[in-house]
Amino acid sequence: MFSGLYNTGIFVFQTILRLVAPFNAKARLWVDGRRGWSGKLAEKISGIEKPIVWFHAASLGEFEQGRPVIETYRTQYPDHTILLTFFSPSGYEVRKDYDSADFVVYLPADTPANARQFVAIVKPKIAFFIKYEFWYNYLHELKTAQVPVISFSAIFRPDQLFFKPYGGFYRDMLRYFDHILVQNQESVDLLKTIGITNVTLAGDTRFDRVAAVATAKKAIPIAEAFTNGKPVLVVGSAWQEDMNVLIPFLNQFDKPLKAIIAPHEIHGEVIEKWRSQLHKPSIRYSEVDKNSPSANDLLRQSQTLFIDNVGMLSSLYQYGKFAYIGGAFKQGLHNILEAATFGVPLFFGPEYDKFQEAIDLVKEGAAFPINTTDELLVRFDDQYINTAEAAKISRSYVERNIGATAQVMKIVTQLMSERGNGRQSE
Numbered sequence: 001m002f003s004g005l006y007n008t009g010i011f012v013f014q015t016i017l018r019l020v021a022p023f024n025a026k027a028r029l030w031v032d033g034r035r036g037w038s039g040k041l042a043e044k045i046s047g048i049e050k051p052i053v054w055f056h057a058a059s060l061g062e063f064e065q066g067r068p069v070i071e072t073y074r075t076q077y078p079d080h081t082i083l084l085t086f087f088s089p090s091g092y093e094v095r096k097d098y099d100s101a102d103f104v105v106y107l108p109a110d111t112p113a114n115a116r117q118f119v120a121i122v123k124p125k126i127a128f129f130i131k132y133e134f135w136y137n138y139l140h141e142l143k144t145a146q147v148p149v150i151s152f153s154a155i156f157r158p159d160q161l162f163f164k165p166y167g168g169f170y171r172d173m174l175r176y177f178d179h180i181l182v183q184n185q186e187s188v189d190l191l192k193t194i195g196i197t198n199v200t201l202a203g204d205t206r207f208d209r210v211a212a213v214a215t216a217k218k219a220i221p222i223a224e225a226f227t228n229g230k231p232v233l234v235v236g237s238a239w240q241e242d243m244n245v246l247i248p249f250l251n252q253f254d255k256p257l258k259a260i261i262a263p264h265e266i267h268g269e270v271i272e273k274w275r276s277q278l279h280k281p282s283i284r285y286s287e288v289d290k291n292s293p294s295a296n297d298l299l300r301q302s303q304t305l306f307i308d309n310v311g312m313l314s315s316l317y318q319y320g321k322f323a324y325i326g327g328a329f330k331q332g333l334h335n336i337l338e339a340a341t342f343g344v345p346l347f348f349g350p351e352y353d354k355f356q357e358a359i360d361l362v363k364e365g366a367a368f369p370i371n372t373t374d375e376l377l378v379r380f381d382d383q384y385i386n387t388a389e390a391a392k393i394s395r396s397y398v399e400r401n402i403g404a405t406a407q408v409m410k411i412v413t414q415l416m417s418e419r420g421n422g423r424q425s426e
Contacts, residue, residue, distance in 0.1 A: 002169035006136055007111060014109050029089035033106040037114075042121050044103050045081070051125035052081045056107055058133055059088035061335060063095055065153045066130040068208040068405040071100050076409060077416075083122060087133070094310060110135040119145050126415060128152065129177075136169075139176035148415045152181040152408045153205050155356060156190045163190060171196075179411045181404070184356050202407035204357065210314070210341040211402050218315045222288050223260060226299040227319050231384070234320035234344075235261040236313050237334035242326040242349065243274055248373040250304065251279045255384060260316055262307040264326055264334070271306050284308050314338045321387060322380070328352050328369070336367065343395030345383040347376065357397075366393035 021028040045052065055070055057063040063086070074082060084101035086092035096104045108114040115137035127142055127149045129135075134151075142149050161167040162174060174180065174196050181202040182188055191199050226232075235246060238261055250259055263271065275282045282304035288295055299305070307316065317323055323339035328349030336346055337357055346367040352358035361367035367390075368383070370376045383390060 003136065006169065010110055026089050029093065030106075033089065033092060034108055037106065037108045038117050038121065041105060041118070044105075045083075045122065048081055050079055050081045051077075052083055052122055053077070054083045054085065054122060054124040054127045055101070055130070056085045056128065056133055057087075057091055057130045059086065059091040060094055062130040062133070063091050063098075064209055064335065065204070065206050066128065067100075068205050068212065069128065069152065069408050072405050072409055073412070074100050076412075080125065083124070107135075107138075110137045112137050115141040119147070126150070126412065131155070134170070134173045136173055139173055143176045148178045148418075149176060150179050150181070150408070150411060150415070151177050152202065153183060153404065154180055154187065155183040155354075156187040157354065158190060162194060178415060181408055181411065200407060200411065203401055203404035204337075205404040205408065206335065206337050206357075207398055207401040208403070208405045210335075210337045211398060213314045213338065214318075214341040217318050218312075220312060220315055220319070222285060222290065222295075222299065223305065223316055223319045225296045226260070226283075226302065226305045227258060228300045230256055230258045231321040232319050233257060233259045233322045233324060234317050234339065235259060235324045235326065236317070236339060237262065237264040237326040238324075239264050239326050239329065239331055240270070241329035241331075242324070245329075245349075245370065245373050245376055246324065247274060247277045249376050249380070251277075252373070252377060253380065255381075257384075258302075259304045260307065260319065261304060262313045262316065264331070266308050266310070268308070271308060275304075275306065278304055280304065282306060317342045317344070320344050322347070322383065324348065328358075333358055336361070337398060340366070340394040341398040343391040345387055345390035346394065347380065361394065361397060364393050364397065366390040366397065 017027045018031055021031045053073065055066055057066050070082060082101045084098065084104045085107040087107050092104065092106055098104055108118055119141040124147050127147055129149065129151045131153045139149065156162065161170040171194050179198050179200065180191065180196065181200045183204045185201060188199050188201050238246065271284060280303035281301060283298060283302040284306045286308050288299065317339045320339065320342065321344060323344045324347045325334050325336045325339060327334045328351045333348055333352050333355050336348065339346055340361065346361060347370060348358065348367065350369050350371050352369055358367060362369060368379045370379060
């Protein structure tokens, strides 16, 4: 019964996306990216004799979470072929050329026929699902084909369907996993209440990723020239709800401060609207002619730098004395660890209770949730005078939580030792 309802829901979801695709760019990418998927996938991997390992990420955030495991797997098993799938266009479009994967494709919609065909074509040696990804038909087909399946960086909460009296169908999904590596002890305890014991408390692989990024940070000359020795607030993944608080803050804050703002989505007209609301001069990254003799003067005079490209946010945090992370008013808090690893006080909106690292850093005194501009002005002023303590806590928090990738690979080694090295048979 529940599988029928689930499959009906998937069908309805696909139908809606197809209907809106002509009018919505993201929906169009989702639909077009899956068109004729089976023939394209079969052609891509035809003739491959090496074992195929499959990693699946919902979107860009989950990909970054999985990245250290993918790259460690590549190093540890260089003779394996890595297939990376995405659910969302925002992940696929940015990382379709990711060089640590041999193939990057969209995950076909989770219908029984698609799942059966996908597993039959790929014949994966092992499959990884990152954080929140639970697709019933894929998990069922992998179990039927006796493919080991790992979920890592997972986190569970009491309000999820797995733990409801009527959540039996969803609990069955969890039983399809050979091993689940979770971020916190609460998740271990919750899973135990429903009889799931093949669980390891490993932490969050993002700590490994952000630590590596901080170590190998890339210099960004335009950002460096812009800072000009002044204290800088780096705003990462800003939405309109964040800017409703930040623009009045930047207009009212009366101490020396520059801002680098990276919007969550880059729309020129939105950036221009934000610029028009600021009282002090601003500039867009794309407006800077690096070869112009006056470029540095222009950057020094500007008080806000808007980043209108993708891919540099994690390195931009090195130029900040403070960081504001967007998404916690409605959409979902962006990655705060990318900033924390550089040892800065963190600010974000009020809706952060689904993010363990945010809960921890608020409790430890390195992160400060805010609801209004007035609240941000007060909290920011406190940190402006004395950033040292929060900065120390922030950096230390990342350093002591490194190591989840090694835990994942330990489980992989155990599972691999139970299997041969060839591709799964049909």
